[in-house]
Amino acid sequence: MLELRPTCEHCNKALPPASTEARICSFECTFCHGCVEGVLQGVCPNCGGGFVPRPVRPAHDWKNGNFLGRYPATGKVTHKPVDALAHRELVGRLAAMAPHER
Template sequence: MLQIRPTCEHCNKSLPFDSEEAMICTFECTFCKDCVELLHHICPNCGGGFEKRPIRPKTLLHKYPVSIKEIHKPVDLKTHYIKFKIK
């Protein structure tokens, strides 16, 4: 079951359960579309790619609540670009 994290790890933008802007990697690191573009579609935590996060139906929120834990770890873009050889 996906956690459905509430914010972008980089910019801390709100990404509610029904956000069309939420992107995740294979480990559920969560970023907004704008930050994924800044990161050149490479997860700074695992090096994997991103996909659009599925939307959990409202009817399932009571039985399967979304995460309320915010993870805010702004990425040092210079280091990210060097690490993943981005120009």
Template sequence: MLEIRPTCENCNKSLPYNSDEAMICSFECTFCRDCVETVLFEVCPNCDGDFVSRPIRPKTLLVKYPPSEKVVFKPVDIESHLKRIKTNDNR
């Protein structure tokens, strides 16, 4: 089950459970669409994976399966990230 983390790891923007701006990688690193597209260039800075839109949990399941309250805020070192993207052959 997805954690549905509440914020973007890079800019700390609020991403509520029903946000259509939330993007996740296969390890559920969570970023806003703006950071994914304009800062990260579609590459996760944690695992080098790609991103997909985070599914929206149905409102009827929020009591039984509440979204996470765990905030992961670790702004990306953009220069290092861009260098890794350019030299990474694992993709």
């Protein structure tokens, strides 16, 4: 079950459960669209993977109790701004590879 983390790990921008700006990697590292495209250049600073839009969990119980009220988003903030120099080196090694090839 996705945690639906509440903020961007880099800039700490609010990313509520219904946000279409949230991006996640396969380890659920969570960043805003702006940081993924600008600062991170599509490379996760924690694992080197790529990003996809984070799904939005339904706010209403449309079927079988699978909704935000029963499975709420986490309130735990993970704020660890990216080290620009270290990330530039990582991007230099990985940018030429498509995310599915990393």
